[in-house]
Amino acid sequence: MTDQAYNFAYLDEQTKRMIRRAILKGLAIPGYQVPFASREMPMPYGWGTGGVQVSAAVLTPDDRFKVIDQGADDTTNAVSIRSFFQRTAGVATTTATREATVIQTRHRIPEEPLTEGQILVYQVPIPEPLRFLEPRESETRKMHSLEEYGLMHVKLYEDISRHGHIATSYAYPVKVEGRYVMDPSPIPKFDNPKLGDMAAIQLFGAGREQRIYALPPYTRVISLDFEDHPFEPSKADHPCGMCAATDSYLDELIVDDAGGRMFVCSDTDYCEARQAAGHIGKDNGGKGAA
Amino acid sequence: MTPLLSVQGITKKYGAHIGCADVSFDLYPGEVMGIVGESGSGKSTLLGCMAGHLTPDAGKVVFDTRTDGPRDTLTMSEPERRMLGRTDWAFVHQHARDGLRMGVSAGGNVGERLMAVGERHYGDIRDKAIDWLGRVEIDADRVDDRPTTFSGGMQQRLQIARNLVTGPRLVFMDEPTGGLDVSVQARLLDLLRGLVRDMGLSAVIVTHDLAVVRLLADRLMVMKSGRVVEAGLTDQVLDDPQHAYSQLLVSSVLQV
Ligand SMILES: [Zn+2]
Numbered sequence: 001m002t003d004q005a006y007n008f009a010y011l012d013e014q015t016k017r018m019i020r021r022a023i024l025k026g027l028a029i030p031g032y033q034v035p036f037a038s039r040e041m042p043m044p045y046g047w048g049t050g051g052v053q054v055s056a057a058v059l060t061p062d063d064r065f066k067v068i069d070q071g072a073d074d075t076t077n078a079v080s081i082r083s084f085f086q087r088t089a090g091v092a093t094t095t096a097t098r099e100a101t102v103i104q105t106r107h108r109i110p111e112e113p114l115t116e117g118q119i120l121v122y123q124v125p126i127p128e129p130l131r132f133l134e135p136r137e138s139e140t141r142k143m144h145s146l147e148e149y150g151l152m153h154v155k156l157y158e159d160i161s162r163h164g165h166i167a168t169s170y171a172y173p174v175k176v177e178g179r180y181v182m183d184p185s186p187i188p189k190f191d192n193p194k195l196g197d198m199a200a201i202q203l204f205g206a207g208r209e210q211r212i213y214a215l216p217p218y219t220r221v222i223s224l225d226f227e228d229h230p231f232e233p234s235k236a237d238h239p240c241g242m243c244a245a246t247d248s249y250l251d252e253l254i255v256d257d258a259g260g261r262m263f264v265c266s267d268t269d270y271c272e273a274r275q276a277a278g279h280i281g282k283d284n285g286g287k288g289a290a
Numbered sequence: 291m292t293p294l295l296s297v298q299g300i301t302k303k304y305g306a307h308i309g310c311a312d313v314s315f316d317l318y319p320g321e322v323m324g325i326v327g328e329s330g331s332g333k334s335t336l337l338g339c340m341a342g343h344l345t346p347d348a349g350k351v352v353f354d355t356r357t358d359g360p361r362d363t364l365t366m367s368e369p370e371r372r373m374l375g376r377t378d379w380a381f382v383h384q385h386a387r388d389g390l391r392m393g394v395s396a397g398g399n400v401g402e403r404l405m406a407v408g409e410r411h412y413g414d415i416r417d418k419a420i421d422w423l424g425r426v427e428i429d430a431d432r433v434d435d436r437p438t439t440f441s442g443g444m445q446q447r448l449q450i451a452r453n454l455v456t457g458p459r460l461v462f463m464d465e466p467t468g469g470l471d472v473s474v475q476a477r478l479l480d481l482l483r484g485l486v487r488d489m490g491l492s493a494v495i496v497t498h499d500l501a502v503v504r505l506l507a508d509r510l511m512v513m514k515s516g517r518v519v520e521a522g523l524t525d526q527v528l529d530d531p532q533h534a535y536s537q538l539l540v541s542s543v544l545q546v
Binding site: 133142146148150151153154157158160161162226227228229 | 368369372376391393394395397398401402403405406407410411412413415416433434
């Protein structure tokens with residue numbers, strides 16, 4: 001039951017309208033960071049207060065809500081955000097990607113392709129991709145408005161000069177519709193190709209930095225690179241030990257005191273659904289098991 | 291011949307105080323103009339107005355652009371002016387750290403302007419950066435080091451390389467040898483003279499150091515209290531100054 005001490009989804013209607021205006025503006029100008037007046041939420045920054053406010057503004061009583069943290073539905077962070085909206089909005093929840101209408105995420109895009117009608121809400125710690133080399137907000141704003149993005153390539157240049165290849169593996173910068181350079185939040189670059197041409201709406205909320213940005217469905221999103229160092233989405237070169245998937249992003253787990261390792265899908269829903277469908281990995285009693 | 295830069299009646303006031311007043315001159319391609327004076331003479335204010343860092347109260351700064359010919363840069367849109375600032379114009383700051391990214395490698399510093407104008411081939415960018423480090427006498431094996439590990443003289447040479455890599459047609463320099471040891475200054479001056487000669491650079495150099503203009507400038511303007519009190523060929527002004535203030539300046543009586 002909804003806790004009647006709160007308005008639906010915690011935030012008052014006026015605040016939600018303000019956030020929705022920011023979201024609509026973000027959708028109208030894909031990749032552009034829209035300032036919004038972030039509200040105090042009953043959870044600390046770093047717990048996804050930006051994403052929570054965006055979710056609060058888009059949730060309706062009919063929605064089915066899913067929360068993932070690094071791909072998993074059962075981390076403390078994911079559980080607490082899910083129960084927050086259960087309590088304050090009374091919405092149904094799910095762990096199944098395809099059943100969810102709104103998915104709030106930290107650090108991953110689900111493996112299962114999203115569909116029209118779904119909304120993916122990202123928690124964003126630092127929305128400004130130019131921040132690390134240019135600390136002045138007035139200057140980064142000007143760089144965006146004048147499309148002066150040479151600095152982004154300086155960052156990639158530094159990567160290659162130091163590591164021999166582009167070592168940035170999370171929060172890999174992208175260019176949206178040939179215009180705005182955007183930080184996709186700290187998702188692995190493996191997920192970058194899913195950002196583009198996605199059927200679902202993608203919304204990004206940064207609470208502490210008070211920014212919202214968005215990708216409408218089927219937006220063109222290109223990962224920045226050099227001609228002689230092209231972008232490569234990378235993952236561990238193993239099948240999943242539990243479901244044998246070869247196309248999913250894997251976490252490396254230490255499984256015993258002897259330093260034994262196994263690779264498992266970071267997307268727990270994807271992995272479990274594959275196992276339920278009969279796909280069994282080698283660490284799960286499948287073919288090639290020890 | 292069309293001047294590369296035509297400065298017309300530049301005036302900048304700070305309240306009742308005059309920064310610079312009614313300064314005009316033409317700079318032709320391949321020419322180096324020196325502007326000398328004490329601190330407070332208005333030479334830095336003038337430089338700031340010309341380079342677009344300050345907005346003058348009156349006057350024009352007309353630059354002969356590649357595409358549209360002479361244009362007043364003061365009435366250009368900001369995007370156009372900033373584009374000029376990373377293509378045809380360069381600015382060498384007195385303090386290298388104002389003109390460098392201290393957290394970025396030497397190669398990244400030199401490569402930034404190339405990337406800013408759309409170069410997207412890492413190998414080419416790096417080759418050009420190494421070539422330019424060589425031209426300013428920095429070893430190629432320092433290409434991945436940050437400027438924080440460089441001496442003051444090396445930092446200044448790196449700043450010059452970073453500015454010249456895109457082949458700018460006009461370079462503004464603000465006390466380029468200021469704050470460096472005398473022996474380091476001499477080496478930097480030799481280097482600058484070589485670059486000016488080899489590249490046929492057009493430049494405006496503001497300095498209090500007459501040795502700098504003696505070596506680099508074709509023509510000279512002497513400023514005092516915001517106004518130009520004497521202008522002419524460098525050797526003429528230095529060897530046979532007409533204005534009383536220029537005479538004091540040249541005789542080194544003034545502590546400039
Ligand atoms: Zn799996």
